[in-house]
Amino acid sequence: MGGPPYRFDRTDEAGSLPARFESLEAGGESGEVVSVAGRVMLVRPQGRLAFATLKDSSGSIQLFALAGLTADFEGFAKLRLGDWVGATGQVVRTRRGELSVQVAEWTLLAGARRSFGDKWKGVTDVETRFRQREVDLWANDRSREVMTARSDMLRMLREDLWERGFVEVETPVLHPIPGGALARPFVTHHQALDCDLYLRIAPELYLKRLVVGGMEKVFEIGRVFRNEGLSPRHNPEFTMLELYQAYADYTDLTMLVEDLVSGLARRLTGSSALSYQGSCLDLTPPWRRATMAELVEEATGSPASVHTSVDELRRRVASAGVEPDPAWGAGKLLLELYEKTTEPGLFGPVFVLDFPAEVSPLARRHRADPDLVERFEVVVAGRELANAFSELVDPDDQRARFVAQARARDAGDSEAMSVDEEYLRALEYGLPPTAGLGIGVDRLAMLLTDTANIREVIAFPTLRPER
RNA sequence: GCGCCCCUAGCUCAAUCUGGCAGAGCAACGGACUCUUAAUCCGCAGGUUGGGGGUUCAACUCCCCCGGGGCGCACCA
Numbered sequence: 380m381g382g383p384p385y386r387f388d389r390t391d392e393a394g395s396l397p398a399r400f401e402s403l404e405a406g407g408e409s410g411e412v413v414s415v416a417g418r419v420m421l422v423r424p425q426g427r428l429a430f431a432t433l434k435d436s437s438g439s440i441q442l443f444a445l446a447g448l449t450a451d452f453e454g455f456a457k458l459r460l461g462d463w464v465g466a467t468g469q470v471v472r473t474r475r476g477e478l479s480v481q482v483a484e485w486t487l488l489a490g491a492r493r494s495f496g497d498k499w500k501g502v503t504d505v506e507t508r509f510r511q512r513e514v515d516l517w518a519n520d521r522s523r524e525v526m527t528a529r530s531d532m533l534r535m536l537r538e539d540l541w542e543r544g545f546v547e548v549e550t551p552v553l554h555p556i557p558g559g560a561l562a563r564p565f566v567t568h569h570q571a572l573d574c575d576l577y578l579r580i581a582p583e584l585y586l587k588r589l590v591v592g593g594m595e596k597v598f599e600i601g602r603v604f605r606n607e608g609l610s611p612r613h614n615p616e617f618t619m620l621e622l623y624q625a626y627a628d629y630t631d632l633t634m635l636v637e638d639l640v641s642g643l644a645r646r647l648t649g650s651s652a653l654s655y656q657g658s659c660l661d662l663t664p665p666w667r668r669a670t671m672a673e674l675v676e677e678a679t680g681s682p683a684s685v686h687t688s689v690d691e692l693r694r695r696v697a698s699a700g701v702e703p704d705p706a707w708g709a710g711k712l713l714l715e716l717y718e719k720t721t722e723p724g725l726f727g728p729v730f731v732l733d734f735p736a737e738v739s740p741l742a743r744r745h746r747a748d749p750d751l752v753e754r755f756e757v758v759v760a761g762r763e764l765a766n767a768f769s770e771l772v773d774p775d776d777q778r779a780r781f782v783a784q785a786r787a788r789d790a791g792d793s794e795a796m797s798v799d800e801e802y803l804r805a806l807e808y809g810l811p812p813t814a815g816l817g818i819g820v821d822r823l824a825m826l827l828t829d830t831a832n833i834r835e836v837i838a839f840p841t842l843r844p845e846r
Numbered sequence: 847g848c849g850c851c852c853c854u855a856g857c858u859c860a861a862u863c864u865g866g867c868a869g870a871g872c873a874a875c876g877g878a879c880u881c882u883u884a885a886u887c888c889g890c891a892g893g894u895u896g897g898g899g900g901u902u903c904a905a906c907u908c909c910c911c912c913g914g915g916g917c918g919c920a921c922c923a
Contacts, residue, residue, distance in 0.1 A: 421883080421885090423882045423883070423884095423886095424879090425879060425880070425881080425885075426879035427880050428879090428880045428882075430882045441882085441883080443882090445880075446880080459874080460873065460874095473882075473883095474882095475881055475882070475883075477883065493856070494856070494857080495856070495857050496856055496857040496858085496872060496873030496874080497856095497857040497858045497871085497873070497884095498872060498873080498884045499858075499871085499872070500857075500872085501858085502857065502858085504857085504915090505916065506853090506914070506916090507857090510915095514857095560922090561922080562921090562922065562923095563921095603923090605921095607921060607922060608847080608920075608922090610917095610920095610921090611916095611917080612922090612923080613921085613922065617923065619923075762923080763922080764923075765923085794921085817923075818923085820923095822923060842914090842915085843913090843914065843915085
């Protein structure tokens with residue numbers, strides 16, 4: 380059979396050569412033969428000499444071909460940008476000081492029929508970059524760096540959690556009832572079972588069932604799907620880290636979040652104080668802790684809580700520019716007030732503590748105030764990064780919260796939850812005191828790679844299909 | 847979903863404001879060149895200006911519809 384070879388024996392990565400041959404002088408020959416492989420990024424044919432820049436995933440190296448020395452020199456001089464080449468030869472340094480592989484033998488590993496072509500500007504068109512990520516990754520080093528950083532981040536996250544005794548699990552993506560978050564799901568259909576299934580909006584309920592079963596520390600890093608709009612901070616499918624720890628409450632998780640995130644920043648960027656989109660972001664613990672009520676008062680100048688009169692809350696929500704729904708209680712009104720007046724001004728890192736029970740159907744009531752729950756959101760760089768709470772363990776209270784959600788759902792709230800009997804049955808077996816945490820992994824990757832658009836950290840972000 | 851902006855050669859961009867022959871660099875193709883570094887030089891080719899309709903003697907340019915994209919708003923992580 381013809382065509383390109385089925386394999387190629389590479390001895391060295393391009394990026395490893397400069398350090399190894401640091402002492403080689405200009406015009407010098409090392410006497411060492413290496414084989415390298417990669418993509419041709421530039422070609423500089425020059426009569427009976429030719430230079431090419433070869434790039435692999437570790438870096439670049441110059442190939443140096445000579446008519447009298449290189450097999451099929453004519454073919455080499457005709458390489459096109461984008462061709463994949465394997466080359467073998469002695470490592471030399473040219474007279475001008477460029478470390479090179481002096482090509483004796485070479486082979487075309489894959490020809491590029493298409494090339495993006497511009498050596499200087501590469502590919503900048505956003506649509507091309509995300510629709511044809513293969514071209515983006517080839518043309519833009521930065522894109523590969525971001526992908527690699529994301530992988531490093533995930534590895535470190537897992538290592539951290541394993542060291543702390545957490546067990547990684549996988550739970551269903553296809554859910555008979557979407558639960559664990561307030562969001563509109565994607566619907567699909569199973570032919571053999573002849574029933575609709577929903578792509579998960581959160582793994583939460585299944586993970587807590589594992590805790591019921593005795594798995595005291597579990598986590599899952601997985602894709603979740605929400606049928607909502609796209610934005611620079613929202614992709615319909617995104618990656619969530621959720622973890623559950625028995626015998627712990629939400630205060631324990633504040634410390635865990637601080638440690639995890641600042642530790643990642645330090646190991647990935649070298650410092651727990653980093654620069655994000657031109658702003659200084661210091662993730663060194665401890666982070667500020669403040670209740671939602673305190674923050675609203677701070678931002679608006681007058682006190683507000685779930686115990687403020689509904690009339691006053693309604694008035695203040697209206698003056699913040701939101702038409703209050705008559706069905707909203709004090710809790711929902713306070714959350715609206717917070718989201719409109721306070722959250723936009725937060726940069727963080729800050730723990731926003733103690734949410735209204737009304738808007739938190741899976742969280743346990745606050746030990747000091749039954750109208751609140753023990754829940755926090757983490758705001759970092761002006762956006763929500765994580766959400767956590769002491770888990771609701773009482774099956775009767777959970778049923779009541781589900782029923783309230785179902786009523787809202789019947790009243791037209793497409794993001795409200797349904798009553799999940801399977802989950803209630805699990806709770807009846809006994810869920811020990813447990814704290815649970817969710818972190819938006821893509822947003823964490825954005826922070827750590829200093830990228831402004833969630834699409835930068837997702838290899839193939841959701842786009843409208845080409846027609 | 848609503849508002850504003852963008853779409854010109856394979857890539858990066860001019861020409862659009864003020865309607866008057868669609869251009870350049872890179873890539874590609876042909877050629878020259880024995881140390882280049884975005885090599886250089888000579889030559890050649892490359893377009894239904896996102897699609898459709900309208901106004902006009904004349905439309906990349908002005909108007910309308912459609913498609914795709916970006917940002918903002920809304921919702922969320």
